[in-house]
Amino acid sequence: xxxxxxxxxxxxxxxxxxxxxxxxxxxxxxxxxxxxxxxxxxxxxxxxxxxxxxxxxxxxxxxxxxxxxxxxxxxxxxxxxxxxxxxxxxxxxxxxxxxxxxxxxxxxxxxxxxxxxxxxxxxxxxxxxxxxxxxxxxxxxxxxxxxxxxxxxxxxxxxxxxxxxxxxxxxxxxxxxxxxxxxxxxxxxxxxxxxxxxxxxxxxxxxxxxxxxxxxxxxxxxxxxxxxxxxxxxxxxxxxxxxxxxxxxxxxxxxxxxxxxxxxxxxxxxxxxxxx
Amino acid sequence: xxxxxxxxxxxxxxxxxxxxxxxxxxxxxxxxxxxxxxxxxxxxxxxxxxxxxxxxxxxxxxxxxxxxxxxxxxxxxxxxxxxxxxxxxxxxxxxxxxxxxxxxxxxxxxxxxxxxxxxxxxxxxxxxxxxxxxxxxxx
Numbered sequence: 001x002x003x004x005x006x007x008x009x010x011x012x013x014x015x016x017x018x019x020x021x022x023x024x025x026x027x028x029x030x031x032x033x034x035x036x037x038x039x040x041x042x043x044x045x046x047x048x049x050x051x052x053x054x055x056x057x058x059x060x061x062x063x064x065x066x067x068x069x070x071x072x073x074x075x076x077x078x079x080x081x082x083x084x085x086x087x088x089x090x091x092x093x094x095x096x097x098x099x100x101x102x103x104x105x106x107x108x109x110x111x112x113x114x115x116x117x118x119x120x121x122x123x124x125x126x127x128x129x130x131x132x133x134x135x136x137x138x139x140x141x142x143x144x145x146x147x148x149x150x151x152x153x154x155x156x157x158x159x160x161x162x163x164x165x166x167x168x169x170x171x172x173x174x175x176x177x178x179x180x181x182x183x184x185x186x187x188x189x190x191x192x193x194x195x196x197x198x199x200x201x202x203x204x205x206x207x208x209x210x211x212x213x214x215x216x217x218x219x220x221x222x223x224x225x226x227x228x229x230x231x232x233x234x235x236x237x238x239x240x241x242x243x244x245x246x247x248x249x250x251x252x253x254x255x256x257x258x259x260x261x262x263x264x265x266x267x268x269x270x271x272x273x274x275x276x
Numbered sequence: 277x278x279x280x281x282x283x284x285x286x287x288x289x290x291x292x293x294x295x296x297x298x299x300x301x302x303x304x305x306x307x308x309x310x311x312x313x314x315x316x317x318x319x320x321x322x323x324x325x326x327x328x329x330x331x332x333x334x335x336x337x338x339x340x341x342x343x344x345x346x347x348x349x350x351x352x353x354x355x356x357x358x359x360x361x362x363x364x365x366x367x368x369x370x371x372x373x374x375x376x377x378x379x380x381x382x383x384x385x386x387x388x389x390x391x392x393x394x395x396x397x398x399x400x401x402x403x404x405x406x407x408x409x410x411x412x413x414x415x
Contacts, residue, residue: 011290015297022304029312040322044329048395051333055397058341063400095403102374102398102405 045265052107053269056258059099060273064254067092072122072252072276078244079124079252079276081137085146085237093117096256107262114257121255123272124243135243137252148239150228152204156245158183159228161221163212164238165190170214172198178206178223183244186221188212204228252276328365329393332412335360335367336397345371345408346401347380354382361412368411371399379406386411 064070068089071082093115100113124135135156140147150159165188172186180203188196202208204226211220219232230239253272260269335357339345344356353369361367370381379401386392392413399408 008290011294018301022301022308026308029308040326043326047326047330047333051337051395051397054337055340055399059398059400095400098403098405099398099400102407105374106396106398106407 045267048107049262049265049267052103052109052260056099056103057273060096060254060256060258061275063095063099064092064275067095074247074250074252074276077247078242079247079250080240080242081122082238082240083139085232085239089117089120100258108264109267110259110261110263112259114259115255119255122275123253123255124250125253135245137241137243145231145233148230148241150230150241150243152226152228152243156182156204156243158185158244160185160187160240160242160244161228161230162187162189162240162242163219164240165215166236167215169194170196170212172196172212173210174198174200175209175211176207178203178208180204180206184208184210184223186210186212325391325393328412328414329395331362331365332367332393332410333395333397335412336369336395336408336410339369340397340399340408345399345406350380350382353380357382364415365412366415367413370409371401372407372409374405374407387413390414 068091069084069087071080073080073082096113100111103109104111118140120139122137122139124137136149136151138149138151140149150156159182161184163186167190169192170188170190172188177200179201182202182204183199184202185197185199196212198210200208200210202223204223206224208223209220210223211218219237220230222229222231230241251274254275255272257270257272260267262268336345338360339353339356342356344353347353357367357369366384368382368384368386371379373379390413392411394409394411396407396409399406
């Protein structure tokens with residue numbers, strides 16, 4: 001009798017064990033099904049977000065180039081900024097705001113654009129190290145003097161500043177030179193074919209000063225503390241600044257910060273669109 | 277005598293109970309594995325749908341990059357869309373202004389009886405903002 005009771009207990013335990021196994025298996029299958037759906041929803045949200053970011057990058061960049069007359073180009077040896085100093089960014093900001101509004105409407109995001117309409121700060125970053133800015137091209141386009149400041153770590157090996165003027169003559173020359181290893185070339189060109197070039201090996205950390213004589217208005221370049229400052233009170237000039245350094249893996253960022261907040265999907269992004 | 281009949285009747289009951297439990301487990305297991313199989317099939321459908329959704333966005337993105345969403349010519353939009361759409365899908369694109377008024381639309385009609393996925397892309401047509409919507413479904 002005791003033997004039978006023992007068998008019955010073992011039998012019951014076996015059944016309980018089997019039942020628990022089946023129960024845990026069904027629970028696992030249920031959980032797997034739930035997580036698959038979750039992955040699916042996340043994947044859909046991710047595709048939508050990816051599309052939003054690619055659309056925003058493309059349109060902000062297109063609007064910038066179409067509305068400012070700026071040209072930013074890159075090759076293996078450097079990055080060149082070319083623009084008319086009379087250009088302002090007003091048309092760009094108006095259209096970028098319009099685009100931002102449609103993004104908000106389509107995606108139901110809270111998207112804000114942060115920018116300074118008189119000071120455009122183009123950061124040049126290493127693409128693999130996006131947070132550390134090495135070089136910046138800064139345009140102050142308010143009323144009065146136009147000022148361009150190129151902030152630089154000692155990574156730029158040479159500068160070429162080319163000025164295209166409607167004046168009929170002008171001569172580039174250096175007032176003060178602190179000798180060093182950075183090659184600095186100033187080229188002044190005019191409509192009637194005249195051209196004046198001045199080149200010096202300078203130290204960007206010490207004070208050097210160059211200017212253009214013969215222009216109707218003042219134009220000068222100051223180099224000091226690692227920065228190059230170009231100042232003019234005449235607007236009708238085309239400035240082309242070429243910064244030579246290993247540019248292969250660098251990006252130029254638009255000086256407009258975009259903040260996306262899509263709290264329903266837990267998506268937050270704060271970034272500067274790439275223009276190059 | 278009494279002991280023998282007790283053993284017989286208990287033994288029979290035990291065997292029937294065991295068979296009953298075994299059959300019950302068998303049925304539960306079949307139901308479980310069948311549902312797992314269909315759940316797995318459903319996941320495969322999700323992936324196919326995701327693929328189709330992404331293909332739709334890719335077509336609209338390329339049309340945007342090529343500046344074709346800026347066109348006012350229906351035939352240009354239609355033929356460019358056909359050229360870019362994978363052979364196993366069909367698409368329809370409609371561009372609206374911010375008030376929802378139609379600017380341009382392709383000719384295909386989305387079916388009502390099969391799965392149709394849709395998405396949208398905010399665009400600029402020169403200096404005017406617009407919304408490019410697309411619908412995509414299996415051919």
